[in-house]
Amino acid sequence: MSxxxxxxxxxxxxxxxxxxxxxGVTVPRFPEIGxxxxxxxxxxxxxxxxxxxxxxxxxxxxVGDPAIERxxxxxxxxxxxxxxxxxxxxxxxxxxxxxxxxxxxSAREVKACTMHVQFLLSYLSPRLIVPLGHTAIQSIQWIxxxxxxxxxxxxxxxxxxxxxxxxxxVYPLYHPSRFTLKSRPENRQIRDWQxxxxxxxxxxxxxAR
Numbered sequence: 001m002s003x004x005x006x007x008x009x010x011x012x013x014x015x016x017x018x019x020x021x022x023x024g025v026t027v028p029r030f031p032e033i034g035x036x037x038x039x040x041x042x043x044x045x046x047x048x049x050x051x052x053x054x055x056x057x058x059x060x061x062x063v064g065d066p067a068i069e070r071x072x073x074x075x076x077x078x079x080x081x082x083x084x085x086x087x088x089x090x091x092x093x094x095x096x097x098x099x100x101x102x103x104x105x106s107a108r109e110v111k112a113c114t115m116h117v118q119f120l121l122s123y124l125s126p127r128l129i130v131p132l133g134h135t136a137i138q139s140i141q142w143i144x145x146x147x148x149x150x151x152x153x154x155x156x157x158x159x160x161x162x163x164x165x166x167x168x169x170v171y172p173l174y175h176p177s178r179f180t181l182k183s184r185p186e187n188r189q190i191r192d193w194q195x196x197x198x199x200x201x202x203x204x205x206x207x208a209r
Contacts, residue, residue: 006032009119013092018112020100025093028058031086033124038086039205040196041126042071043117043136045175046091049101053094060087070176071132074193083208084200086124090131090139092116110135114142127168127203128196133175140170159184160192162199169199 014027028047047058048065055062060075060082062068075085091105091113105113117139121129131137134155141151149163155172163170173192174180180189197207 003032009116013116016093016112016116019109020095020097024096026053026096027093028052028056030057030088030092031059033086036083037124037126038082038084039127039200039203040080040085041121041124041129042085042087043129043131043139044071044087044089045133045135046089046105047094049094058089058092060085066178067176070178074176074190077190078193078196079207079209080193080196081208086120086126088117088120090114090117090136105135107138110139111142114139118143127205128199129168129170130196131170131172133177133180136175137172140172144170156183169203171196171199 010027010029014025015022016025017023019025044067047053048062048067051062051065051068052058055064060068060072071087075081090110093113095101121143129140131140137153137155141147141153144150144165147163147165149165150170153161153163153172155174159172159174161172174184174189176189184192197209200207
């Protein structure tokens with residue numbers, strides 16, 4: 001995606017009035033897409049409410065976001081490099097009204113943003129989608145609403161399962177928040193991420209690292 005096209009897309013997201021009305025959102029900058037399209041799309045939850053507002057970014061270089069820092073550690077342990085992954089979130093904006101921020105995105109907001117996420121998916125054409133946590137899984141379930149196995153996926157019970165259909169694989173993992181460590185210890189989450197290069201190899205894709 002050219003820089004101009006990415007700017008146009010970002011402006012389109014910023015004009016979206018579905019959830020908070022005209023001019024009611026801030027859209028932190030997400031990564032540009034060059035000629036090389038990474039084989040893995042990592043789908044998070046939403047931009048960090050404090051860090052992304054301060055930095056204006058929503059990417060893997062968003063220093064100060066604890067979840068992103070843990071995610072970078074997981075990628076290093078995998079190992080996966082910048083050429084392998086593209087990171088975005090299920091909800092791309094933050095409401096300008098601070099009263100709406102201290103919570104997870106609602107189901108309505110996630111569903112409304114699927115048209116933007118689907119645009120990125122159609123352009124990137126990833127081989128593997130890694131939704132992080134329940135919100136991201138919900139987003140992918142809405143995008144692929146006729147995929148029965150995906151629709152029935154429950155993270156707490158089905159973690160570790162890889163879903164495959166028509167050349168696309170979906171590998172849901174826990175969100176890299178410190179709170180998920182109670183449900184799945186860090187060493188097990190690291191092993192989850194270390195499966196990804198093997199999954200790519202099985203698809204005929206070699207990880208850059």
